[in-house]
Amino acid sequence: MPTARKQQVCLQATPYYHCISRCVRRAYLCGVDKASNISYEHRRGWIEQRLLFLAQVFCIDVCAYAVMSNHSHLVLHINRKEALQLTDRQVVLRWHQVCKGTEITRQFENNGQVEGYQESTLKSCIDIYRKRLFDVSWFMRLLNEPIARMANAEDDCTGRFWEGRFTSQALLDEAALLACMAYVDLNPIRAGQSKTPESSKYTSIQQRISAAIRGKQPQKLMTFDSSSKEQLNCCLPFSVQDYIELVDLTGRSIRDKDSGYIDSHLPNILSRLNISSQNWLNLTTRFETHFKGAVGQCSSLSHFCELQDRIRRPNLLSSLKLFGK
Numbered sequence: 001m002p003t004a005r006k007q008q009v010c011l012q013a014t015p016y017y018h019c020i021s022r023c024v025r026r027a028y029l030c031g032v033d034k035a036s037n038i039s040y041e042h043r044r045g046w047i048e049q050r051l052l053f054l055a056q057v058f059c060i061d062v063c064a065y066a067v068m069s070n071h072s073h074l075v076l077h078i079n080r081k082e083a084l085q086l087t088d089r090q091v092v093l094r095w096h097q098v099c100k101g102t103e104i105t106r107q108f109e110n111n112g113q114v115e116g117y118q119e120s121t122l123k124s125c126i127d128i129y130r131k132r133l134f135d136v137s138w139f140m141r142l143l144n145e146p147i148a149r150m151a152n153a154e155d156d157c158t159g160r161f162w163e164g165r166f167t168s169q170a171l172l173d174e175a176a177l178l179a180c181m182a183y184v185d186l187n188p189i190r191a192g193q194s195k196t197p198e199s200s201k202y203t204s205i206q207q208r209i210s211a212a213i214r215g216k217q218p219q220k221l222m223t224f225d226s227s228s229k230e231q232l233n234c235c236l237p238f239s240v241q242d243y244i245e246l247v248d249l250t251g252r253s254i255r256d257k258d259s260g261y262i263d264s265h266l267p268n269i270l271s272r273l274n275i276s277s278q279n280w281l282n283l284t285t286r287f288e289t290h291f292k293g294a295v296g297q298c299s300s301l302s303h304f305c306e307l308q309d310r311i312r313r314p315n316l317l318s319s320l321k322l323f324g325k
Contacts, residue, residue, distance in 0.1 A: 008168050008293070009136055013304040015078045016063070016171040017136055018180045018295070020288070021144055022071040022163045029151060029161060031069025044202040046147055047072055052220040054143055057097050059083035059134045061222035063177070063236060066187040067202035073184040075171070076136060077222055083134040088126045095129040098142050105129075140166050172296025172304050174237055175323055180295065181236075182247050183287035189251045190285060197247050205247055212240055250284050279322045290318040297323045 009017065023029040030043040044067040051074070055062045061077040086094070089112070092105050100106075104122050108114050114122050132138040148161035171177045185205035188194040197205045207218045217223045217240060226239040236243075282290065293314035294304050301313045 008170060009078075010170065010304060010307050011078060011080055012307045013294075013300075014170050014172050014296075015080070016177050017076050017078070018169040018171055018184070018287075019074045019076060019136065019140060020071060020167040021140065024160045024163055026070045028069045030067065040151075041069075043147070043151060044069075046150060047143070048202045050143055050146060054098070054139060055220055057094050057133075058139050059086070060136070060139050062204065062220070063222045064181040064184040064204045065202075066184050066200070066204070068187055068191065068193075073187060075177070075181050075184055076139070078134050078136065080134045083130055086130065086133070088123075091126050091130045091133065094133060101125070101129075136168060169291060170294035170296075170304060172294055172300035175297055176295040176300070177236075178238065178243075178246075179283035180287055181243075182250055182284045185247050186251050186284060197244070197251055205244070208240065209244060212244060250281065253281060283322055290322060291315045295319075 028034065028040070030040055030047070032039045032041070047067045048065070051062060051065060051067075054060075059079040059082040061079060062074065063077055064073075064075040066073045083091075089108070092101065092109050095101060096105070096109060101109075102125055104114055104118050105125050107118075108122055144162050144166070151161050152158060169180070171180050185197065185200070185203055188200040188203060189197070194200040197203075198209045200206050204218075204221055207221060211218045223235045224238055224240045224243060225235040226237060226242070287295075294301060295315060296304065296319065298313070298316065298319050301316065301319060305311070305313050
């Protein structure tokens, strides 16, 4: 029986989550149809465009993503603090970019006020919209539903495009976050669709490398800043250079079947997180195989279970084996 979403998302434990959406029966509805040989690759562009648009509307940052031929991977950061700091008008303006709202909220957007007897109804709507702006389920719903409608209209058919439920994993610490981001960014390379990170279409790593060449960071993705004092709350706690180098070296090692691991050329990040090179390759090539729920070091899993009132710690053996503690 699937775990309830409220038990998978615990903002007290972590704001970072890995979300996966799969096409029905894992069919290549965003790739090349093997039966008809018709290409639907352009739909991957639809998903990428919609994803980056929603990241500007919601108080949810995109850390990493990879849009594949029959599924998509997202690493998201829930910024609850930002949502709570928005003014009522900002909340309404943002929500109306993705949904129509109500007659009262539209009146508030146009006039900046409503009749006195409507104020309590308006406040209730704004409270609901504010919570939705940092709700992963609403983010994924407003990402996947329009894509399904567009694809069905293109195919002149009805029915499901995505599986009914997306998968989410809590990323409880820096080690889990870094491993999952690299796992997501290297998806096209592991699938044999790309040869290098910079040529991996519809991925965050391609955007980051393209921006890094210009000495910048992508505006629509969560930024890196290894000097951040708040680290896990405001930006990714690594340097751009370290991360790109790490992804490149890992991808090269995955394709090099003779050596199978990286030794002396690893960035300092891995030594700081106490992850061996062999375990790193296991994490970044078989992340979903090793972990089916919350991911992190043992201490992080213990804290997560305490917050969730759980007795059993998920993925404990995998955490001990791959994260080392």
